[in-house]
Amino acid sequence: MDILQIFRTMEYGPAPESAAAANAWLDEHGREFGLFINNEYITPRDAQYYPSYDPATGEKLADTVQAGQQDVDAAVAAARQAFKIWRETPGLIRARYLYAIARNIQKHHRLLAVLESMDNGKPIRESRDIDVPLLARHFYYHAGWAQLMETELHDYQPVGVVGQIIPWNFPLLMLAWKIAPAIAMGNTVVLKPASYTRLTALLFAEVVAEAGLPPGVINIVTGSSKAGTMIVTHPDVDKIAFTGSTEVGRILRRQTAGSGKKLSLELGGKSPFIVFEDADLDSAIEGVVDAIWFNQGQVCCAGSRLLVQENVANRFIHKLKERMKHLRVGDPLDKAIDIGAIVDQTQWNTVDGWVKIGVREGGELFQPDIKMPEKGCFYPPTLITGLDPAAQTVQEEIFGPVLVSLTFRTPSEGIALANNTRYGLAASVWSENINLALDVASKIKAGSVWVNSTNLFDAASGFGGYRESGFGREGGKEGLFEYLRPAWQERPRPDFDLSEATKGSSNWGTHTPSRPSMPTNGKANSNLSPQVDRTPKMYIAGKQLRPDGHYTRVVMGPKGEIVGQVGDGNRKDVRDAVEAAHAAHTAKPGWAMRHGYNRAQILYFIAENLNARSNEFARRIRAMTGRSLKSAQAEVEKAVERLFTYAAWADKFGGRLQETTLHGVTVAVNEPIGVIGIACPDEYPLLAFVSLMAPAIARGNTVIVLPSEKYPLSATDFYQVLDTSDVPPGVVNIVTGDRDHLVKTLIQHEDVDAVWYFGTGEGSYHVEYESAANMKRTWVSYGIKRDWLGPEQGAGHQFLHEATQVKNIWVPTGE
Ligand code: NAP
Secondary structure (H helix, E strand, C coil), X not given: CCHHXXXXXXXXXXXXXXXXXXXXXXXXCCCEECEEECCEEECCCCCCEEEEECCCCCCEEEEEECCCHHHHHHHHHHHHHHHHHHCCCCHHHHHHHHHHHHHHHHHCHHHHHHHHHHHHCCCHHHHXXXXXXXXXXXXXXXXXXXXXXXXXXXXXXXXXXXXXXXXXXXXXXXXXXXXXXXXXXXXXXXXXXXXXXXXXXXXXXXXXXXXXXXXXXXXXCCXXXXXXXXXXXXXXXXXXXEECCHHXXXXXXXXXXXXXXXXXXXXXXXXXXXXXXXXXXXXXXXXHHXXXXXXXXXXXXXXXXXXXXXXXXXXXXXXXXXXXXXXXXXXXXXXXXXXXXXXXXXXXHHHHHHHHHHHHCCCEEECCCCCCCCCXXXXXXXXXXXXXXXCHHHHCCCCCCEEEEEEECXXXXXXXXXXXXXXXXXXXXXXXXXXXXXXXXXXXXXXXXXXXXXXXXXXXXXXXXXXXXXXXXXXXXXXXXHHEEECCCCCCCCCCCHHXXXXXXXXXXXXXXXXXXXXXXXXXXXXXXXXXXXXXXEEECCEEECCCCCCEEEEECCCCCEEEEEECCCHHHHXXXXXXXXXXXXXXXXXXXXXXXXXXXXXXXXXXXXXXXXXXXXXXXXXXXXXXXXXXXXXXXXXXXXXXXXXXXXXXXXEEEECCXXXXXXXXXXXXXXXXXXXXXXXXXXXXXXXXXXXXXXXXXXXEEECCCCCCHHHHHHHHHHHCCCCCCCCEEECXXXXXXXXXXXXXXXXXXXXXXXXXXXXXXXHHHHHCCCCCEEEECCCCCCCCXXXXXXXXXXXXXXXXXXXEEEEECXX
């Protein structure tokens, strides 16, 4: 082709990146790798190897070890040994190690990028300009936190040995998101890369060793999902950090239930990409290209559901199809390629299977007539229009270069469609009207919302999901808490024997209602005056309602005397309470939409009204518990103080500006979780009740509280305090009865977003296990008592953290 022809066609020429250095590195190792433990490759005796292929060529790149139980044990032991020293290593020293790693990543930038593209199939343009720079950025950012931990996070300690399991779509980036915060906070790690992509994790391990990191701080174990299970179930692992599919996330939630291990789950998504009629359509088209064809659409937060406002939809789809005809699919090592190879043939088959389902569901398929490579795992950019919002292809994650498109008429319809998913990872909003864009951003239920942009990531901004996209954040200050526990708290070691749970014979949470109790025991009432039943009812939607079953429970005093009765709640009462809490949450304006100032005033008012009746409450506590009046008075005083504390926090925990690399504004908003079910302990029946309820409602959640089962009367007395304090109906609902029976209904309820359970080790197991069904957030006590009176354990940041989830809204500014 001569120059004239090039000018006429504007055809791209080949721009190949050399694979020579990566191949040389593979050859140096004989294309065979052991496990990376204690800063060296270990080849287990009788090692089983399995191959890793280049998906673009189908050629074998190398073999790595399939780890077994002994290998996982060795890696965990190395991490445990290293933890003893690493946790005591001064923050500045840890910072310097992270900094050294970052510098070494930059030194080996090109090698890392080329190997990543060969192993995964992603275009070199992306691995070179996005994955590896972000890898370095994460270590720089967290080097800073390693140093600042001593002053900024002195109430916290590292969790211990962390097991980390990552997917194949961003092998290096996912590794950085996991390892950098973990080791910055003084933890040591055992990381398992995905089976399709494990080579760059090993190259990274060498980079780490070159930086001189003490042996055992980072260990890389290759292997299948079986090795993953070995890490997850290992008794000496204190925390599991997982990124992958929601299905596997559910398995891990169940496997770790009741064990006291911390868990963070970064799961799947089906993120909306919403285009309003006033959007800059050409920019939005480029946005779509980035949203769904970046990394072949194998992106958890890919904008895979295109929602376009009806009156621009035809024009937009026409432009999009034109643009698709110019996408270039081909050799990942060609620098002028837009779309590389799908990671593996199995994944290719899955994607293709989904496209066929989409067509069967009535969708109209568009795949541009572009040049495709003759061999290798390549899939064309694909658009499916005309689907029903409930179609499987609209609802399920395809994880490939496949975009489905729907239309909407009004902003509220657009928001409803955007939220019509079990996921909640990310969203993209396109409009030139800043009021509209930010309003929509605030109403979408997702962890990241990009305004007039998409797929923006930075170490300074937390990333993670709502709903079935998981819980926990990676990046930002918010992400650090996944690798910390309060300084006062040791790793919970529940007394409950987990093997009991797996026998399937548990009758936990089953309950037979007692007959209506007769405190006079059938004898005639001797004092001749009529005895009116004063059994407190349930408190639901701001009303006192009789329990559905019309049964009551007797509340006994310390000497076995009867001090009162309460309703014996059942599933129906819990369901009514959830409905009321939900209505209060979503009503216009819902509790969450009220100003913090308004919520603060209501909490102050509750405090004032409780204070006015403090003697009455103290006497009630004494009657139920047998504690001295002085001790009961101290409890009431503390409860009043707690209400003041959370009134204070009601307008001071809204979020902050994140200092990302974006030219514009990235705001982290601490949003409420939604509807929270709270099961209170028996200790300090009023104080624990208030300490849990107050932070939840202060931060905009609505609650269903199950008060102490043994001492419920201070909670039922509290109805009148709520009634006189302007608390809107449904914000606080109280159901008395058998705590474990009632919490079982709460944890199984689809409309409950989180459950806090302060009860037995066995109950904690069940709550965590059952939460996997819709990935509720949980906070459980594992049967370990806390000091509710103390400022560290009875109040503080942990309570606010549990009451909120962070949404990051990215707003680029400028031309
Ligand atoms: P996956 O099948 O869930 O696997 C993820 C990792 O878990 C791999 O290392 C896998 O090992 C391992 N694994 C599989 N089954 C396991 C088990 N029972 N116990 C322990 N470990 C197990 O997911 P994937 O196909 O690799 O990745 C795609 C998914 O990741 C998508 O759903 C995507 O949305 C999600 N993702 C989420 C984020 C986020 O930040 N939210 C980021 C990236 C990807 P093997 O590879 O050996 O099977």
